[in-house]
Amino acid sequence: MKVCVFCSSSNRIALEYKEMAREFANQLAENGHSLVYGGSTGGLMDSIAEGATEKQGEIIGIIPKIIIGANRESKLPTRQIITADMSERKKRLKEEAELFVVLPGGYGTLDEMFDVIASGTVGEHKKSLICLNYQGFYNELIQFSEKLKRDGFMPEDEVYKPIFVDTVEECLQIIQSKASIQ
Numbered sequence: 663m664k665v666c667v668f669c670s671s672s673n674r675i676a677l678e679y680k681e682m683a684r685e686f687a688n689q690l691a692e693n694g695h696s697l698v699y700g701g702s703t704g705g706l707m708d709s710i711a712e713g714a715t716e717k718q719g720e721i722i723g724i725i726p727k728i729i730i731g732a733n734r735e736s737k738l739p740t741r742q743i744i745t746a747d748m749s750e751r752k753k754r755l756k757e758e759a760e761l762f763v764v765l766p767g768g769y770g771t772l773d774e775m776f777d778v779i780a781s782g783t784v785g786e787h788k789k790s791l792i793c794l795n796y797q798g799f800y801n802e803l804i805q806f807s808e809k810l811k812r813d814g815f816m817p818e819d820e821v822y823k824p825i826f827v828d829t830v831e832e833c834l835q836i837i838q839s840k841a842s843i844q
Contacts, residue, residue: 669765670766794827
């Protein structure tokens, strides 16, 4: 299964996040899944690519020209797709993926996650999105989503609902169960 992972490219994050991301990618590749990601260097992006590489996994990097121009292109992908801009990158990530996983990240990660949720809500795709709430990273987002429902900005019964899990193991179990259905 092609698993698209959205995550941080910041180098300022704690080592425990990098170790978690590397272990996740190790197990992803070990179970025969392909990694689809943003193709750049830094932070958790390096960690997932390194983790998949350690287990000889297929890695598809999708990177816009502007990031290549900033000398942030990873050399680890086994296949690299170059896009004109960030919008095209998001489109290609959604096309390549069979399932999405969101690890901790900043605005770019949230943008990618919300794009998948919004496009799933209007029926553009039916691909699952698993959000790894590692160490409670997304607790406030979960609370905010509940507020949006309470205040009527989102329906109580969401058409497309992200799956929040707390551990790498839970995330991998869901991926395995989805892969066995295909």
